[in-house]
Amino acid sequence: MNYTVQELTSMIYVIGSCEENCFLASRVYAQRFPERRHPDSRSLENLRERFNRTGSVAYEKQTRTKTVLNEENALAISLAIVENPRISVRDISRDLGIKKSSVSKCIKQNKFHPYHFQLHQELIENDFERRIIFCQWAQNQIAENEDFFKFVLFTDECTFHRNGFVNRHNFHYYDTQNPHVVEVNHYQHNWSLNVWGGIVHNFVIGPHIFEGRVTGQVFLNFLINDFPRLIHHLPDYIKNQMWLQLDGAPPHFSANVRQHLTENFPGQWIGRQGPTGWPPRSPDLTPMDYFLWGTVKSDVYSYAATPQEDMVQRIFSANNPCYA
Structure with a gap:
């Protein structure tokens, strides 16, 4: 007024x-x-x-932000982004006195895209050389056979916790009135599931759920008793030339497991101290980490936490055993 x-x-x-x-x-x-x-x-x-x-009772004049997206303003916006790629549209608008809508328009016109961060494990000094060696080996295999990696069975274990996660940023509950939705995420009695899975060609293998802690002997029993059943549905042309990849976790490195792999995949398994070494701390080199587990967890955790039996059913439903 x-x-x-x-x-x-x-x-x-x-x-x-x-x-x-x-x-x-x-x-x-x-x-x-x-x-x-x-x-x-x-x-x-x-x-x-x-x-x-x-010293005056008069109302102060409102300083309007610049609305004209001229060449000078566009250059200033671009320089702000180049100097600090993490800067926000709001900060640019405030620092330069240009409307946020104009800043967004300029960013879009200059084809800047707000890429999201990717989380990676920390690499130690020797890891870089191992990654280079593995990638050079992979390039040689592709040079001889461009379909080589279609016959590599990439495997990994993943832990599913009872409470999972709830991203409140992307969670909505539509209703005509506020239902005051509450999501429980702290429990006195927690539990988790260790799940094994794999991808080869366009087939998803598994899942297999371990009972309790995974040790070298537990993993060896899995390879002997459960693994043949899980790959039974694969076509013979895949099984006859298939390689097996393991990430070198302690259960994979036990002497009995490595001996079993050497006898059943002679010269055709990738892992710690295997015929072909797997570079440690390299989840970006396997589709299990950058594709499968993220997709499965999105499905499994899309609903509220449930009893363990229900989560097992969700894991099996999310892992289509036929095609990726």
Whole structure:
């Protein structure tokens, strides 16, 4: 609500007579000028602050942000992004005095895209050389047979926890009235599931759920008793030339497991101290990490936490055993 200069001047006099007590001044002003509009205490506080800052009762002129997306503004926006790729549209708008809509338009015109961060495991000094060696080996295999990696069975284990995760940023609950939805994410009795899975060609293998902690002996029993059943449906042309990849986790590295792999996949398994070494801490080189587990967890955790039996069913439903 805008007041006249005369009204604002009267308000300042009343504020001064009330020793700058704006709550009292609002009551005194209403009694002294019953025929006028009556400001509340907050309006009088704003007037007092403006008068102390500027020495005038007049309203301050609002400085409008630049709306013209000329060449100079476009260059300034681009330079801000180049200097700090993590800067936000809001920060650019504030620093340069350009409307956020104009900043967004300029970013789009210059084909800048807000890429999301990817989380990776920390690499130690020797890891770089191992990754290079593996990639050079992979390139040689592709040079001899461009379909080589269609016959590599990539495998991995993943842990599913009871509470999973809830991304409140992307979670919505539509209703005509606020249902006050509450998501429980702390439990006294927690549990988790260790799940094995694999991908070869366009087939998803598994899942297989381990009972309890996975040790070398547990994993060896899995390879002997369960693994043949899981790959039974594969066409013979895949099984006859298939390689097996393991990421070198402690259960994969036990002497009995490596001996079993050497006997059943002679010269055709990839892993720690295998015929072909797998570079440690390299989830970006396997489709299990950058594709399968993310997809499965999105399906499994798309609903509220449930009993363990229900989560097992969801895991099996998300892992289509036929095609990826």
